[in-house]
Amino acid sequence: MAENDKQTEERIFEAATDVFIEKGMDGARMQDIASHAGINKALLHYYFRTKEQLFNAVFEMVARKIIKKFAPVFDENLSLEAKIRFFFKEHLTFLQENPRLPAFFLNEMNRNPSRIKKILSGVDIDKLWLKLYSQHKEELKNYNLTEETMPQLLTSIVALSVFPFAARGIIEGVLEKMGIDFDKYIETRKTFAAEFVIKAISRP
Amino acid sequence: MAENDKQTEERIFEAATDVFIEKGMDGARMQDIASHAGINKALLHYYFRTKEQLFNAVFEMVARKIIKKFAPVFDENLSLEAKIRFFFKEHLTFLQENPRLPAFFLNEMNRNPSRIKKILSGVDIDKLWLKLYSQHKEELKNYNLTEETMPQLLTSIVALSVFPFAARGIIEGVLEKMGIDFDKYIETRKTFAAEFVIKAISRP
């Protein structure tokens, strides 16, 4: 029975993940989740008391998944340029496999800013920042970079990777009008974005 | 009375704009909009038959407003570099004044992809594209750019401008942890992003 419990709870959680990512917290319906899981509404409330608790469980899983994808960049023993190339390849591949995650995550984050405190409390951003900076302190002298411009650089890197998926609705539509396939566009982007950033920070 | 009509309809429309941008289509409540406008629910339905019609009116206004902000870039008689600097300054200032527009627009766009056809049918993207390309055809030879990489470049430019606002919830939280003010970060970005792009596309 413990085995079966796990199975049902797991099925519910996966169905909830799909529906919440697709429709968002406000647009999702408990009935829809139940149907996706092949059970009835009452059982949802048996496992996760309320819609909000179910959503929180899903959201925290998604948040962990996303944050986890940034960690390797800080750990890998690579040069700055290699790290940039590594990041875009890894991250864009991750987003290809989870194309709806950015829109879902960004949206729910904006709609409920209090979540950020909780999420960031688990990660010590300041430390990671310093770690990254000290790892490449010597290298950075060869680039057009100061400690001051690091926030600009890092948000730019994330923007170049995440934005195409966050704005997929529009971008896909525009590209289509010009006969370009979105998947191909992302494939090209893995190297384009990396070289773009590297050239942007290199000394003339 | 025609004057008064206009006033009420206008008040409703503005209230609806605020509430829809804040909560999204699914999260918005007609009662909430009525309260913001200082009237009652019935009157909402008198002017805009349904919630959906009211939302569509708001959304189309927002879409026009956003698209309008991209037009000058195609018209201005400037060099490519000047255009890039012009864009980031103008566009980031626009977003400072309308900080919630990106998240709202991107989200509703993803949630209902059929909207894109309607919006893009009004704008002839292909033509604008060619226009931009032909305007700078000669110049482009001096940069690391081919016609093929134009989609990558243009989406990158938009990403660098829009993403900080689309992901404001997270970015503001991260910056705060490091003692950096979001407004100051955006102010810096107006020039940082421009120089970033220009360096990225310039020949060594």
Add this chain to the structure above:
DNA sequence: GTCTATAGAAGGATAGAC
């Protein structure tokens, strides 16, 4: 643990008086 049935509340929409 899982189901059916239903309570209870909320929200969109309309009728009808003024």
Add this chain to the structure above:
DNA sequence: GTCTATCCTTCTATAGAC
């Protein structure tokens, strides 16, 4: 044009049988 009152549907949540 604007309001109050109310209808009707939808949705979350629970009670209770099995």
